[in-house]
Amino acid sequence: MQNSDQKRYDKIADDQPPFALHFGLRILQAHPDCLRAEFEVTEALSNRNGVLHGGAIMGVADNLGGTATFLNLAAGQGTTTIESKTNFLRGVAIGETLSTETTPVHRGRRTQIWTTRFFRSDGKLAAVVTQTQMILSAQDRRW
Amino acid sequence: MQNSDQKRYDKIADDQPPFALHFGLRILQAHPDCLRAEFEVTEALSNRNGVLHGGAIMGVADNLGGTATFLNLAAGQGTTTIESKTNFLRGVAIGETLSTETTPVHRGRRTQIWTTRFFRSDGKLAAVVTQTQMILSAQDRRW
Amino acid sequence: MQNSDQKRYDKIADDQPPFALHFGLRILQAHPDCLRAEFEVTEALSNRNGVLHGGAIMGVADNLGGTATFLNLAAGQGTTTIESKTNFLRGVAIGETLSTETTPVHRGRRTQIWTTRFFRSDGKLAAVVTQTQMILSAQDRRW
Amino acid sequence: MQNSDQKRYDKIADDQPPFALHFGLRILQAHPDCLRAEFEVTEALSNRNGVLHGGAIMGVADNLGGTATFLNLAAGQGTTTIESKTNFLRGVAIGETLSTETTPVHRGRRTQIWTTRFFRSDGKLAAVVTQTQMILSAQDRRW
Numbered sequence: 068m069q070n071s072d073q074k075r076y077d078k079i080a081d082d083q084p085p086f087a088l089h090f091g092l093r094i095l096q097a098h099p100d101c102l103r104a105e106f107e108v109t110e111a112l113s114n115r116n117g118v119l120h121g122g123a124i125m126g127v128a129d130n131l132g133g134t135a136t137f138l139n140l141a142a143g144q145g146t147t148t149i150e151s152k153t154n155f156l157r158g159v160a161i162g163e164t165l166s167t168e169t170t171p172v173h174r175g176r177r178t179q180i181w182t183t184r185f186f187r188s189d190g191k192l193a194a195v196v197t198q199t200q201m202i203l204s205a206q207d208r209r210w
Numbered sequence: 211m212q213n214s215d216q217k218r219y220d221k222i223a224d225d226q227p228p229f230a231l232h233f234g235l236r237i238l239q240a241h242p243d244c245l246r247a248e249f250e251v252t253e254a255l256s257n258r259n260g261v262l263h264g265g266a267i268m269g270v271a272d273n274l275g276g277t278a279t280f281l282n283l284a285a286g287q288g289t290t291t292i293e294s295k296t297n298f299l300r301g302v303a304i305g306e307t308l309s310t311e312t313t314p315v316h317r318g319r320r321t322q323i324w325t326t327r328f329f330r331s332d333g334k335l336a337a338v339v340t341q342t343q344m345i346l347s348a349q350d351r352r353w
Numbered sequence: 354m355q356n357s358d359q360k361r362y363d364k365i366a367d368d369q370p371p372f373a374l375h376f377g378l379r380i381l382q383a384h385p386d387c388l389r390a391e392f393e394v395t396e397a398l399s400n401r402n403g404v405l406h407g408g409a410i411m412g413v414a415d416n417l418g419g420t421a422t423f424l425n426l427a428a429g430q431g432t433t434t435i436e437s438k439t440n441f442l443r444g445v446a447i448g449e450t451l452s453t454e455t456t457p458v459h460r461g462r463r464t465q466i467w468t469t470r471f472f473r474s475d476g477k478l479a480a481v482v483t484q485t486q487m488i489l490s491a492q493d494r495r496w
Numbered sequence: 497m498q499n500s501d502q503k504r505y506d507k508i509a510d511d512q513p514p515f516a517l518h519f520g521l522r523i524l525q526a527h528p529d530c531l532r533a534e535f536e537v538t539e540a541l542s543n544r545n546g547v548l549h550g551g552a553i554m555g556v557a558d559n560l561g562g563t564a565t566f567l568n569l570a571a572g573q574g575t576t577t578i579e580s581k582t583n584f585l586r587g588v589a590i591g592e593t594l595s596t597e598t599t600p601v602h603r604g605r606r607t608q609i610w611t612t613r614f615f616r617s618d619g620k621l622a623a624v625v626t627q628t629q630m631i632l633s634a635q636d637r638r639w
Contacts, residue, residue: 082258084256084257084258084263085253085254085255085256086254086255086256086257086263086265086266087263087265089232089254110228111228111229111232112228112229113227113228113229114227114229114273114276115225115227115276115280116288116290120227120229120230120269120272120273121272121276121291121294122229122230122265122268122269122270122271122272122273123229123269125265125268125269125272125294125296126263126265126266126268126269127265128265129263129264129265129268130257130263130265133257133258133264137258145259147259147298147301148264148298149297149298149464149485150295150296150297150298150436150485151264151268151295151296151298152293152294152295152296152438152581152626153268153293153294153295154292154293154601154602154609154626154628155290155291155292155293155294156601156602156604156609158290172583172585172621172624173583173585173621175585177487178435178487180583180585192601192602195601195626197581197583197624197626199435199436199485199583201463201464292607292628293579293628295438295483295581297458297459297466297483297485299458299459299461299466315440315442315478315481316440316442316478318442320630321578321630323440323442335458335459338458338483340438340440340481340483342440342578342579342628344606344607368544370542370543370544370549371539371540371541371542372540372541372542372543372549372551372552373549373551375518375540396514397514397515397518398514398515399513399514399515400513400515400559400562401511401513401562401566402574402576406513406515406516406555406558406559407558407562407577407580408515408516408551408554408555408556408557408558408559409515409555411551411554411555411558411580411582412549412551412552412554412555413551414551415549415550415551415554416543416549416551419543419544419550423544431545433545433584433587434550434584435583435584436581436582436583436584437550437554437581437582437584438579438580438581438582439554439579439580439581440578440579441576441577441578441579441580444576
């Protein structure tokens with residue numbers, strides 16, 4: 068991999084949309100084959116049970132799935148999430164740092180499928196999100 | 211339905227966790243059979259394509275699914291989302307007001323399943339989220 | 354609706370693939386807006402617990418989702434299931450007759466989403482399957 | 497692992513329910529950590545497009561997920577699938593031999609989550625099925 072490729076990947080990963088800023092997501096590795104990030108589980112992300120809100124997990128995952136897909140697109144292409152499935156395995160306490168790993172299940176011509184895993188600081192898996200992205204060409208943007 | 215019941219429902223619905231506040235969710239109707247809400251699609255909720263972030267839809271839905279389940283619990287019971295599935299149908303522009311409707315698919319002894327539909331102001335369906343809540347008794351809280 | 358339309362719908366619905374024959378599915382109503390069917394829960398469809406196998410429910414639903422999509426296609430188009438999600442709510446005893454109802458969630462240019470509900474003879478909902486079909490044009494058949 | 501353990505695993509794996517027989521599933525490895533199997537894609541399993549029916553993939557996966565869970569249960573416990581999610585990636589031609597690999601995502605006290613991957617003979621991934629099994633104790637059988 069050339070240095071200029073990595074610069075392009077980092078630029079895509081750094082260019083996070085407003086909604087992602089709410090999570091304080093830090094991208095640790097941005098590569099077309101693997102995207103790694105982490106974020107602090109703050110009070111602002113808590114639910115009724117006083118632990119991390121499931122919606123925050125899904126929000127982070129949707130953002131990472133979109134970013135990972137972008138890292139694999141050609142110029143002029145776009146992407147939109149068409150569906151997403153989450154399994155919640157364990158609660159995550161406020162104050163934790165969650166690590167995420169986003170890896171491809173499928174990178175086809177028309178769809179890409181990405182899985183994001185969330186790990187607690189004790190190394191245990193907290194949640195798994197798999198989502199399907201539809202690839203949009205310039206003329207598909209009407210979708 | 212007695213007036214005191216509705217007061218209890220409204221109290222549950224009003225008692226929203228920190229993460230939900232980010233969405234500016236307004237509960238319009240809180241009843242064990244149907245939960246209706248709405249929120250403004252602000253710039254803070256946008257994605258890379260300049261429309262509503264899919265993560266915001268899933269965050270709102272997770273919050274509403276949990277609230278709806280709470281409206282159906284007995285004293286001492288709790289709930290946790292174990293899985294969630296979303297279909298995204300149409301983009302939602304910044305500035306829109308989205309309406310939501312959360313209705314039960316199943317209210318069993320051990321699980322409840324709720325579907326939240328998101329409608330744009332043109333009446334078109336933008337997304338559908340279905341999630342499974344596991345009912346926790348006092349001794350189950352270890353889950 | 355003209356009579357010739359209904360004949361075309363019935364022809365599509367009757368033209369069931371080999372795998373569907375294993376379920377003994379009877380199509381009761383074939384219309385682009387709603388597909389209704391029923392089948393007997395025989396011993397051949399049972400699981401380890403001696404009730405209807407979840408795989409049979411998903412097999413029937415996949416077949417009906419594909420059929421419903423076909424009822425909405427133009428000449429030359431095809432369809433393939435890209436994802437499917439099932440919630441199992443209640444067990445179904447051997448000897449039951451299950452009724453199914455398949456209705457559209459979304460009929461877009463590029464995807465269609467269909468939900469199939471399974472009802473027991475006591476009228477209770479046994480399972481819900483929602484699946485996304487990707488629409489294929491002649492040149493897309495390479496997918 | 498003792499020899500008697502493996503005998504018990506093989507007995508569980510061999511004890512397939514009637515619906516599974518339709519698929520001609522051969523269990524290659526039965527172990528609490530990994531279940532591997534294979535089956536021939538016969539004409540009887542085909543769909544309208546003349547390739548493997550998606551329902552057959554989901555039926556096989558449901559059977560394997562249940563079997564894998566059984567390999568991890570204590571005496572007196574049972575299991576039921578509460579939800580299942582499938583992504584279909586590639587078509588599978590009649591005449592193929594499909595290999596499957598079923599591995600745990602989560603083995604908790606109340607639920608187990610298993611993923612089954614389907615590989616074509618060219619080594620390419622054809623489908624991924626993840627499902628949640630609810631663990632039933634003797635008194636839970638009323639579920």
